[in-house]
Amino acid sequence: KNQVEQSPQSLIILEGKNCTLQCNYTVSPFSNLRWYKQDTGRGPVSLTIMTFSENTKSNGRYTATLDADTKQSSLHITASQLSDSASYICVVSAGDMRFGAGTRLTVKP
Amino acid sequence: DAGITQSPRHKVTETGTPVTLRCHQTENHRYMYWYRQDPGHGLRLIHYSYGVKDTDKGEVSDGYSVSRSKTEDFLLTLESATSSQTSVYFCAISESETGVLNEQFFGPGTRLTVL
Numbered sequence: 686k687n688q689v690e691q692s693p694q695s696l697i698i699l700e701g702k703n704c705t706l707q708c709n710y711t712v713s714p715f716s717n718l719r720w721y722k723q724d725t726g727r728g729p730v731s732l733t734i735m736t737f738s739e740n741t742k743s744n745g746r747y748t749a750t751l752d753a754d755t756k757q758s759s760l761h762i763t764a765s766q767l768s769d770s771a772s773y774i775c776v777v778s779a780g781d782m783r784f785g786a787g788t789r790l791t792v793k794p
Numbered sequence: 795d796a797g798i799t800q801s802p803r804h805k806v807t808e809t810g811t812p813v814t815l816r817c818h819q820t821e822n823h824r825y826m827y828w829y830r831q832d833p834g835h836g837l838r839l840i841h842y843s844y845g846v847k848d849t850d851k852g853e854v855s856d857g858y859s860v861s862r863s864k865t866e867d868f869l870l871t872l873e874s875a876t877s878s879q880t881s882v883y884f885c886a887i888s889e890s891e892t893g894v895l896n897e898q899f900f901g902p903g904t905r906l907t908v909l
Contacts, residue, residue, distance in 0.1 A: 689836065719897070728798075728884050728900030729837075774836070778896060784836030 688712045689777050689785040697791045702765055706788045708758040708775030720749050720760045721774040723787065729774055732760070765792045797821045798901035800885050806907045813872040815904050817885030819865075825888045826868040827898065828852075828860060830881040837884065843868055844891065875908045882906070 689710045698704050710718070717736050721729035733742045733749040735758075742749050746763045762769055770792045775785040797820035807813050817826060825844055829837040829852075839852030841860040849860050857879060859871045872879055882905050886898040 716896075726903070728886075728902055730900070731897055734897065780891075781839065782837075782896075782898065784838075786834055786836045 689783045691785040695789040706760045710777045712777040712779045715777050715779040717778045719776045723772040800901040800904050804905045815870045817868045819887050823887040827886040828870045829884045877908050880908045
């Protein structure tokens with residue numbers, strides 16, 4: 686069983702709308718949690734990083750939250766744009782990196 | 795892609811043939827990694843390197859070998875390719891293995907098809 690589970694697997698929203706992606710993990714202890722964005726045909730690119738003591742981190746229209754007690758993280762995207770269409774991957778670092786399978790987001794005009 | 799190139803970007807080969815994928819970095823990072831990415835799975839670590847000639851196995855290392863003779867180059871070899879090795883392969887680099895400096899920067903990927 687994957688130690689990092691993401692939901693939903695895929696999501697379609699209209700341009701300008703907000704959305705929230707979820708990440709539940711069982712990795713413990715962990716050093717940091719990252720969200721990556723992966724455009725089609727490209728490698729993943731880091732969006733945010735949070736240590737276990739942080740509970741929110743923003744990068745422009747992307748805001749990540751972390752609840753270390755419930756082992757949950759979320760990525761909130763505000764005022765979505767067509768360029769936000771991508772896969773979003775949650776990664777928990779515990780010595781090695783544990784990758785979620787990703788959420789495929791499609792933003793439609 | 796943070797000074798990381800992979801070659802080739804696409805390759806089609808036949809079962810049983812050897813295949814070598816190359817990763818080249820210009821960042822002088824100590825750590826280099828090879829992952830494979832398959833639908834429905836997260837990225838899975840094949841092998842990694844923590845210095846020249848220093849390598850170790852990852853989660854899915856069977857059927858793969860690696861070599862690192864220079865800081866900037868990390869080679870992944872499929873000794874005898876099988877259809878189950880059809881995948882997209884990503885190279886990554888990082889300054890450190892742990893802590894906040896362990897951010898991994900990824901290359902553009904190599905799509906390998908084994909017929």
